[in-house]
Amino acid sequence: MRAASAELRVEGIGKRFGDVVALDRVSLEVAQGELLTILGPSGSGKTTLLKVVAGFEAPDGGSVRLGGAEITSLPAARRDIGMVFQNYALFPHLTVKGNVAFPLEMRNVAKAEIDKRVTEALAMVELEGYEARLPRQLSGGQQQRVALARAIVFNPRLLLLDEPFGALDRKLRETMQLEVRRLQRRLGVTTIFITHDQEEALILSDRIAVMHRGAVQQIATTTEIYERPANDFVADFVGESNIFHGTLSAPGTVTLLRGGTLAVRSDKPVGAGVGVLMRPERFGPSGANRFAGEVIESVYLGTGFKLRLACEGGIELLVRQPARGPLPTAGARITVGIDPESVHVF
């Protein structure tokens, strides 16, 4: 996964729009066959980064290397990158077949070969029999498949997916996510996926790069991002969280700024200012750290309860519990606990 086999290497990419820093020396690597998700809120610079990689936007500095070749100043048409746009950007005047054949025609592939590869690509996205349709005669999900087929039909070195599921309803989105994942694995195509949806990022990715304010906050595997976020932003943006700040006052003890102590596992030096993260689902009825509090909000989620607790010392906790017994009502007093192993210190 590291240096030697990196298919895409982005180094020190900077981009400003007037006074706005869109990208602040962004570096990342994507290994051959890997699916890396760039996750961030809107305005975090993820789309700008994608445009730089695709060749639609020239960076102010830094370099982009694909398959060992420098492509920073290569025009988009010669980069050999397949891209699925947010709104698919299908050619409205061309049929499904015309759309998928387009990149092959631009590469002067022989007619018979084009027919064969278009048929294969459409079979891969399960759109056989739709060759003669125009894009506007297709549903959103079908258009998405056409866009995907068009992006992979010429065997690009790199596949870019720019929030491709944004326009789909929830059910279809989940189907498409799994389908894209399957297809990506099968083809083994190196892929960058852009999204603001952290759940989607966790489902799809090998690794996630979290972006905020034009900078990469953390690049790590999905479990690492969720369990061991590098900072407040990542902890808060990915999943639900309870974040507090304090000092590591003794080995294994954090004294919170709000008062009170937590038993933790950490190898940070004593005296260091730290953040602690407790995921809502890690709380149980018992544990070394105990919180007694009053339920101020309770929601039934089907799979469990989501509770908001007001605890002593002005600490408010978000807690998830399995749905056993009656839903605690507001005003009820309960006690929850969490083990030191489940408290992440950063």
Added chain:
Amino acid sequence: MNRSLLPALPALVLLVAVFLLPVLRLLGVSLEGGTLDWYAKALGEGLYLRVFWNTFEIALLVTLFCLLLGYPLGFLMATTTSGWATLGFIFVVLPLWTSVLVRTYAWMVLLGRNGVINRMLVDAGVITDPIPLLHNFAGVLIGMVHVLLPYMVLPIYGAVRKVDPAIPAAAAGLGASAPGIFWRVWLPLTLNGIFAGCVLVFVLSLGFFITPALLGGGRVIMIAVLIEQQVREALNWPFAAALSAVLLAFTLVVYTIMQRVSRPERAQ
């Protein structure tokens, strides 16, 4: 039906009263005496056929030049930053608000034997004798292209604006060169605007009067100029009416054909 027509009633009454009835009366005049003689004359004599052909040829060339000049202009205006687009609009639309007469006189000043253009060329030593630009085919063409250019630019601008910028970007990303993107994406997606502009310019050219009358100086006769001569000088109203009817019929035929050719499903 009745309810939906009601708001349009005042305009309909006006159109019937000041347009449809006079046109019908004109047709009546052209058939005066119950003969088709005037039509036979209009379509039978070489002199008049030449005028029709002239008109058709000029309209075609004006349309062609408007397209060649108007497409890049409309395209640039639609794809540039809003500041430049506004400037473009001012240059394109402002002449529309200026009288055709004024603009035509301006061209006479520019194109004349001792006009601005010839003076500059002579002073610069490019030519020794002034080149004839006025009272000929070239003069009529230049003047008409200028007057009619906005009618080409605006529909093309609209068509280009309607294209999602991600679509040409996608084409580039899929390996299309700049000419490839133009022929395979921009052209088909803006065909409707091109057709609309061409129909407007061509149809307007067919009946154009002031510009060919003044810049043609009596040497380039278009059909509208001929009709005016028949009314004002020859006082031959029935013949003028027959010529008008032929022009109207021809215009309607051209319009219908072009509407058929421009396929609405091209629109996106």
